Amino acid sequence: MSQTQTINTPASQHPPLDLLERASLFLDFDGTLVELEARPDETRVNDRVRRLMAKLSAKLDGRLAIISGRPLDQIDALFGGAGFAISGSHGLEVRMPDGSLSAPIRPTxxxxxxxxxxxxxxxxxxxxxxxxxxxxxxxxxxxxxxxxxxxxxxxxxxxxxxxxxxxxxxxxxxxVAGNDKGHGLRALMQSPGMFATRPVFIGDDDTDEPALAAAEEMGGAGIVVDPVRPSAARYRLDDVAATLAWLESAVER
The missing domain is CATH 3.30.70.1020 (Trehalose-6-phosphate phosphatase related protein; domain 2)
Known part of the structure; x- marks a missing residue:
């Protein structure tokens, strides 16, 4: 994991609804858009999340991506063919908005x-x-x-x-060593549609910290989905329900 500066932000620091203006949005999946399941293969994407992702993509002119520890193909399958960019396997796989893909070779x-x-x-x-x-x-x-x-x-x-x-x-x-979710965010931010925007990343876990820190370092913002966990993010949301509600309010603003 990349070394990051940890900032213990107060749980009352709720993200403003105008945060997505002129921004590119990057979302963790498990624990952010969907509840954590004991068995990862039991996870499903409901209609609410599907509709929300479609609205976000339209609102942001396609400046939307999921950055997950899951393989890229799993995210694609869960959404029935995702219409947005994806970084999977903790930044090791990156599919850019134009469909181009980069990935390493699996080591023995x-x-x-x-x-x-x-x-x-x-x-x-x-x-x-x-x-x-x-x-x-x-x-x-x-x-x-x-x-x-x-x-x-x-x-x-x-x-x-x-x-x-x-x-x-x-x-x-x-x-595989070498990359993390921060790398995935930085790679996606090089795409023409995202390059001149501010990155906003939302994630819940320690594995999300490199991306939360990267978003802050690049002039954007991180939002941690946890009421108390120390984080490099400046904003907080308590749980998945609060995250979905905030995203819905932001996209309708």
Missing amino acids: GLDHALREVRGLAAKHEGLVIEDKPFGVSLHYRLAPHTEAECHALVRAMAEQDGLALQIGKMMVEVR
């Missing part, structure tokens, strides 16, 4: 990590594995007592195979 170390986490999951009921194109995630929301064991194993895999360790909410992941 991930196959070794996948075998190891499958061995651990076979010993503990409730552990959920995500085999991603450029990472392997281990979710322990249904088996919280395994947290220390999960972290120790994945940390060892990262050190052994020269991969990056990524820690999130009730999950730990080993992935």
Whole structure:
């Protein structure tokens, strides 16, 4: 993860409704647009979110993107073919607004990590594995007592195979090193339609901090979706419901 300056902003600092004017909007997915699920494959995108994304894209003349830890193809599938730019796999995959795509080559170390986490999951009921194109995630929301064991194993895999360790909410992941969500935001901001605008990023997790910090550093703003967590963002929203309500109000302004 990129080094970022952490600012503990007060929970009362609500984002103003005019924040999206002359801005490009970047959204995390899980925990921001949809509630976190114990099993990632149980996540669904409802009609409210679909309508909201369509309105945001129209309002912002296409200056809209999702930046997620999920693979790009998963986000596409969840939206039934997304009509917006996407950065997936924590900034490793970037599909620009014009459709051009950049992504690394999957290293063999991930196959070794996948075998190891499958061995651990076979010993503990409730552990959920995500085999991603450029990472392997281990979710322990249904088996919280395994947290220390999960972290120790994945940390060892990262050190052994020269991969990056990524820690999130009730999950730990080993992935290709080098990029983060901040990289995804900066890459998307180079597109012609976004280049001269202010970036606004909304995210809920530690994995979102590089993008929250990047948005602030580039003259825009970060919004953290959490009532108390220390963050580089200057604004806060309490939860997914508050985030959707604010976006709906901002787009109708």
